[in-house]
Amino acid sequence: MYIFMIKTGRLNNNMKEELKIKEPIKIRVKHLANGNKSIYLDMYMNGKRKYEFLKLYIIPEFNKSDRVRNSETLKLANAIKAQRIIELQNQVHGFKTNKVSHIKLIDYLQSVAEKKSENEVRRTALHAVICHLKRYDSHDIQLNRVDKEYIMGFLDYLKDAKQAHSKKEKLLHANTQAYYYKMLRYCLNYAVSEELISSNPMNKIKNEEKPHRNRTEREFLTIGELKKLAQTPFYNTLLKKAFLFSCFCGLRHSDIIALTWENIEIDENGNSKLHIIQKKTKEAISLPLSQEAIKQLPKRKGCNHNDKIFKGLITLGRTNEILPRWAEQAGIKKHITFHTARHTHATMLLTLGVDLYTVSKLLGHTNIQTTQVYAKLVDESKKKAIDLIPSIT
Secondary structure, eight states: OOOOOOOTTOOOHHHHHHHHHTOSEEEEEEEOTTSOEEEEEEEEETTEEEEEEEEEEEOOOOSHHHHHHHHHHHHHHHHHHHHHHHHHHHHHTTOOOOGGGGOBHHHHHHHHHTSTTSOHHHHHHHHHHHHHHHHHOTTOOBGGGOOHHHHHHHHHHHHTOBOTTOSSOOBOOHHHHHHHHHHHHHHHHHHHHTTSSSSOGGGGSOGGGSOOOOOOOOOOOOHHHHHHHHHSOOSOHHHHHHHHHHHHHOOOHHHHHTOBGGGEEEOTTSOEEEEEEOTTTOOEEEEEEOHHHHHTSOOOTTOOTTSBTTTTOOOHHHHHHHHHHHHHHTTOOSOOOTHHHHHHHHHHHHHTTOOHHHHHHHHTOSSHHHHHHHHHHHHHHHHHHHHTSOOOO
16 A cells, blocks of 8 residues: 655645646635625536535625624635535545535425425425525525525515516415415425435524414305306306316316316216315315216317316416406406315305215315314305395384
């Protein structure tokens, strides 16, 4: 075994210059409009260049305190640079390296969204979170560098953020902000379970610092309003059929868009029953279909068992943008979304006298307390109707 030792101070100038030139990572700065300089790493390896912004800043020096602060910042930047060089060299020479440090937050969220176990609703929400993270942090922070400060900055961004993939310049609703917070927390908890990070930095956020949902009433259509809507023409006939089908069977958009002809069973008496595994809960349910629901199904002629029933149905986001136009044409002032159809189905059954337990089973709820919300809506609706009786004495 041969051991070569190079002592500090014994390198000649040419060797020092050669080592400096071959250094794969350099510290650079980007001048900002506020006078600060953002420090980033310029990494060049195997003919490829990439940058890592460190979220470290050099400030203008007006006094000794500023100089000391900048000195400490540069020390930290050099320490990170040294660590990155070690990681690169380990890769070059085949040593085992910690791949966790190279995983980007957005890349990780994308991988979670693409897992087969994720339902459509959560996958759609994760893609929206990714879209907003790209707007908030165009350089994409590494997963193991996400801290409370980063999360708080993202929450501040959401307060003034516009809706993703929307033509209208609407700010995100408070409930949407809370849901995106929940999705990000879900992913970071997932990363902890996969031992990619040691803990979830969102656990350090106080309750008063978190976005909270506003209590909103569940909008539903009365039987009279549903009749008006059904009788009103709408340019997107497939969406119209899908919405009315949901009103008569209570399926979510995610289940309807995945529905195939194989899911519908017709017995010898001509009765139809629908069998599905719900995308959201993964629970299997069987629903008898009413004649009104059957009327909304597109024609099956030429379709195979595994063909989608509502093939070509637009996304949930786009659906919720255009449904209010149809309601407006029908003279209905309520703001409707596709989920309004599910609320309508539940309240219609309760209004017609169906017991709470049966409604719960038909909706596929795993907890009857979820169904009780609709019972309260019906009770409130009945009270409003009674309150309309005029005084005659």
